[in-house]
Amino acid sequence: MATLYLIALLIGLGVGALAAFVLMGRLAAGRAELERRLRDLSVLHEASGILAASLDLDKLLDSILKLIKREFGFQHLAIRLLNERGHLEVRASIGMDRDYIEATRIIPTRSTMFGRAFLDAKPVVVRDTREAPPSSHYEMLRRFIPVTALVHIPMIHEDKPIGVLAAYSTRGPEKFTDQFVALLQALANQLALAVVNANLYKQVRSASLVMEERVRQRTAELEAANERLRELDRLKSEFLSNVSHELRTPLTSIxxxxxxxxxxxxxxxxxxxxxxxxxxxxxxxxTRMINDLLDLSKIEAGKLEVNLQPVDLAKLIEKSLNSTEALFSKSSLQIERQFDKNIPMVFADPDRLVQVINNLLGNAAKFAPDGSTITVRARWRGRFALVSVTDEGPGIDPRKVKEIFDRYTQLRDPRKHQSLGTGLGLSISRDLVERLGGYIWVESSPGRGATFSFSVPLVEQ
Known part of the structure; x- marks a missing residue:
C-alpha cells in the first residue's frame, strides 16, 4: 500500500513539473512576444519622432534608413520615390552600388521586384534568393550586391503607393516573419505620410518664395513709378513756371x-x-509756344490727327529751311545741305513733318555758336528716309540723353548756365515722328555738338 502511494506521489510530482515547464515555456514565449512588440512600438515611436522633426526630405530619408540599419542590421537599403517622369528614382540609400542605381533608372518599372511591389501595393519578400524564380532584375542585382534575402515594401499614402522601401541582406537566408514585414509596412506608411508632407511644404515654400519675389518686384516697380511721378510733378511745376516766363517775355517785347x-x-x-x-x-x-501747348493737349487726349500722303522730302526740307532762315541769319549761322540724289517720296503728313524739322532746326540754332555750321542731311535706307540735323554746339550731358525726349525736359546751355525753351519741342517731335511710323534719336558727345535724326517711311512701290 505504501508503495502504491509513493508511486502516485512521484507521478503527481512529474506531471506538476511538466506542467510547470510548459507554463514557463509559455511565459517565456509570451515575454519574448511582448518584448518584440515593445521593440516594434519603440522603433515606430522613434521613427515618428524623426519624421516629425524635419520637413527636409533628404534629411528625414537618411535618418530613417540609419534607424532601420541600426535596429535590423540590413547592410544595403534604398528608398525609391515616384518622380515626375513616372520612374521610381532612388532618393536615399545606404550601401547601394552607384552603378546599380544608375542601371535601374532605365529598366521598366514592371520588370523589377521593387516595381512589382509598387504596382501591386503589396510587399515582395524573398527569404532565400536561392529559391527565388529567375529574374533579369535579380541577376543584375546579384552582379552588384551578393544579396541572399530581400524585402520590398510599398510606401502607401491614402491607398496609393508613392514609393518603395527596399532592404537587402547578405548574411544568408532570413526568416522575415509576417510580424516583421508588417512592422516594415507600418514604417513605410509613416514614411509615405512624411514624404507627402515634405513635398507639400516644399511646394508651399516655393510658392511663397515666388510670391515674395513678385511682391518685391511689384514694390520696386511701384516705388520707381512713384519716384517717376514725383519727378514728373516737379518737372511739370518747373515747366509751368518756365512757360509763364517764356510767354511773358515775347508779350513784353511786343x-x-x-x-x-x-x-x-x-x-x-x-x-x-x-x-x-x-x-x-x-x-x-x-505762336510757336502756344501751338506746342495745343499740340501737347491733343497728344495727351489722343486727338492729334495726321493726314498721310506722298511727300517730296527734299522740297519739304527746303521749305522748312526757308521758313526758319531768320533764326540763322541773326547769328551768322551757315547751312550745309547733304541730300542723297533721287530720294523717293515719303508717306507722311507734310504739316507735321515740317513741324518736326522746324523743331530740330530751331533747337540747333539755339545752341550753335555764332558763325558755326548746321548740317542738314537727307538719305534713304531700305524702306525709310532718314533726316538729321547736326550742330557744333556744346553737346549734351550723357546722363540726359535717355530722357531728352521726355515731357518737360529742357535742354541746358552750359555756356550760359540756363535752360532754353519750354521743354516740349523734342517731346512733341518724338510723338509726331512715331505717329508717322518712324523713330527719332540723338547722338552727342560733350563739347562736340549734337545730331538729331529721325526716320519716316517711304511710299510703298
Whole structure:
C-alpha cells in the first residue's frame, strides 16, 4: 500500500513539473512576444519622432534608413520615390552600388521586384534568393550586391503607393516573419505620410518664395513709378513756371515796341523796320509756344490727327529751311545741305513733318555758336528716309540723353548756365515722328555738338 502511494506521489510530482515547464515555456514565449512588440512600438515611436522633426526630405530619408540599419542590421537599403517622369528614382540609400542605381533608372518599372511591389501595393519578400524564380532584375542585382534575402515594401499614402522601401541582406537566408514585414509596412506608411508632407511644404515654400519675389518686384516697380511721378510733378511745376516766363517775355517785347510806335514818331525808316521785325519775331515765337501747348493737349487726349500722303522730302526740307532762315541769319549761322540724289517720296503728313524739322532746326540754332555750321542731311535706307540735323554746339550731358525726349525736359546751355525753351519741342517731335511710323534719336558727345535724326517711311512701290 505504501508503495502504491509513493508511486502516485512521484507521478503527481512529474506531471506538476511538466506542467510547470510548459507554463514557463509559455511565459517565456509570451515575454519574448511582448518584448518584440515593445521593440516594434519603440522603433515606430522613434521613427515618428524623426519624421516629425524635419520637413527636409533628404534629411528625414537618411535618418530613417540609419534607424532601420541600426535596429535590423540590413547592410544595403534604398528608398525609391515616384518622380515626375513616372520612374521610381532612388532618393536615399545606404550601401547601394552607384552603378546599380544608375542601371535601374532605365529598366521598366514592371520588370523589377521593387516595381512589382509598387504596382501591386503589396510587399515582395524573398527569404532565400536561392529559391527565388529567375529574374533579369535579380541577376543584375546579384552582379552588384551578393544579396541572399530581400524585402520590398510599398510606401502607401491614402491607398496609393508613392514609393518603395527596399532592404537587402547578405548574411544568408532570413526568416522575415509576417510580424516583421508588417512592422516594415507600418514604417513605410509613416514614411509615405512624411514624404507627402515634405513635398507639400516644399511646394508651399516655393510658392511663397515666388510670391515674395513678385511682391518685391511689384514694390520696386511701384516705388520707381512713384519716384517717376514725383519727378514728373516737379518737372511739370518747373515747366509751368518756365512757360509763364517764356510767354511773358515775347508779350513784353511786343507791348514795349508797340508803345514806342504809338507814343513816339519814329521817322527813321530802318529803325521802324527793325522794331517791326522784333514785334513779328516775338509774335511768331509766342505762336510757336502756344501751338506746342495745343499740340501737347491733343497728344495727351489722343486727338492729334495726321493726314498721310506722298511727300517730296527734299522740297519739304527746303521749305522748312526757308521758313526758319531768320533764326540763322541773326547769328551768322551757315547751312550745309547733304541730300542723297533721287530720294523717293515719303508717306507722311507734310504739316507735321515740317513741324518736326522746324523743331530740330530751331533747337540747333539755339545752341550753335555764332558763325558755326548746321548740317542738314537727307538719305534713304531700305524702306525709310532718314533726316538729321547736326550742330557744333556744346553737346549734351550723357546722363540726359535717355530722357531728352521726355515731357518737360529742357535742354541746358552750359555756356550760359540756363535752360532754353519750354521743354516740349523734342517731346512733341518724338510723338509726331512715331505717329508717322518712324523713330527719332540723338547722338552727342560733350563739347562736340549734337545730331538729331529721325526716320519716316517711304511710299510703298
Amino acid at each position: 507791348q514795349s515796341f508797340s508803345e514806342i510806335f504809338l507814343r513816339y514818331d519814329v521817322d527813321d525808316l530802318a529803325k521802324r523796320r527793325r522794331f517791326a521785325e522784333i514785334i513779328n519775331d516775338e509774335a511768331q515765337r509766342l
